[in-house]
Amino acid sequence: MQRAKIDISKVIPNEGQLEGLPRNPRLIKDEKFRKLCRSIQSLPEMTEARDILVYPYNGSYVVIGGNMRLQAYKYLGWTEVPCCILPENMPVEKLRQMLIQDNNPFGENDWDALANEWDSLELEEWGFDVWQEPKEDKQLKKPKQQEETGEEEVRKADFFAMMLGDRIYDSNNEFDVPSLLFDGQPTSGLLLPFAGWGSDTRAKKGISTYHFYVEDYRFTNIWNNPISVLDSGCTELVEPNLSLFDTTPIAYGLQQIYMKRWIARFWQECGAKIYVDLNVAQKFYKYNCLGIPDGYDAFATRGYTDRQEYLKLEIQIAREISGKDNPNMIVYGGGEAIRELCLQNNVLYVEQFMANRVKQIKKGGENG
Structure with missing residues (x-):
């Protein structure tokens, strides 16, 4: 051969x-x-x-x-x-x-191993049938409403696939970082449920707003497959928070900013509303503003108890871009000190749900 x-x-x-x-x-x-x-x-x-x-x-x-x-x-x-x-x-x-x-799949799946040792979200993205559906009676016909819903989902997925392709979006800067659409920003007030991508796969289909303040490995594949997030049914998103540190080279950081803004623009083109991610190292603040139109008013960042000065700077950036003293801004996690800082600056604080859940479990379980 x-x-x-x-x-x-x-x-x-x-x-x-x-x-x-x-x-x-x-x-x-x-x-x-x-x-x-x-x-x-x-x-x-x-x-x-x-x-x-x-x-x-x-x-x-x-x-x-x-x-x-x-x-x-x-x-x-x-x-x-x-x-x-x-x-x-x-x-x-x-x-x-x-x-x-x-074509013959020898062997069987160890469903316990798949459930306990693999991430079901990743398995689904890779094309693996995570759940075993019960066999359907061929004599039973699906209700017309179900048939129409299925056709609508197929058309929607085809539209996403058509939008993907190799695309260069318009830009307002010398580095060609894509510009966000002004009409693609969420209105004031966080749309719930709100969760981190990949942090709770069981709630995947019910999430309205996703953020990416989770470990990078959970979403690095999104650059190759941004459609997977939209397939979840969410309507609002925080830009992917690709990690940028003070030690990150500028050239590499620019690439990361280009990628997250390209993904965000793609999601906007497909109908999603986008919060700008402001959670980058201070050395990247000015680069992170590339592609954000003046007057844009939807921002998000991660709160850290020991980095309150960074949060103050990020709130100021949101004010300067939006032109508002009270910008539409989400701060995720950080504890009581960060919550107080958010109250003082009239921005929305959202508790870090998963961290709280871990604390409750350690204390002896949840009530209810």
Whole structure:
């Protein structure tokens, strides 16, 4: 067998062209297909390590294993794909066996291990079926309202996929950091429920506003797949808080700011409302203002008990950009000292829910 990268136009799906070899029995549609595409985009190394299994046929190559991936590669605009070329003299009985074994998921899932040792949010983003749905009675027809809702979700997801692409947004600065849309900011008052991305996966579908004041590893994949956040159904978001420290080089920091502002602009284009993230090291304050239009009035930051002076500076930045003495600003966590500072400056303080929950558990459990 030979490994080679082959022009994608010469790789064709198995549709029963070979005598004695039925067409591939597997299908992939709608959300499953979109998850496969997102998985390929976020982990191209997997593609390099896993060839499509092909058989030479009339100057082309028929796929024996990897039909679904071939569809995804074509959709994503690939021009060539890594293939393992089977010998032309291979018996059709062997090809039939390979086709079925490639589609046969041997073994079973250890659901306890998946639940306790893996992040269900990440598993879902990677295309893994987290929950086992009960088998549906084929004689039962879904209510019309459910059918319409499903079609609407498919159209919405298709719109998100169309919006993604390779895009350069308009910018108000020399570094081409994208400008946020003025009409894409939340109105005064925090829309609840409010939670950190990836911090409570069980509540995922019920969250109205997400923030990213959590460990970076929980959301680093968003740059490759910003649609995953919108798929949750949230309507308002704080920009991703990509960590920037005083020791971070300026060049790298600019890249981080570009990425978070590009993601925020993309979310706005898809209809979400965005709070500007002000939680960066002091050395990046001026760079973090790139792309924020004058008069924009929706901000968020993280509160720290031992960094009250930083919070005062960030509140002042919000005032200068918004032109208001009392800007629309959220401060997440920090304890009583930060709460008092927020009251004095008339900005909204939001308790760090997960930290409180841990404290309650340590004290002997929650009431209720």
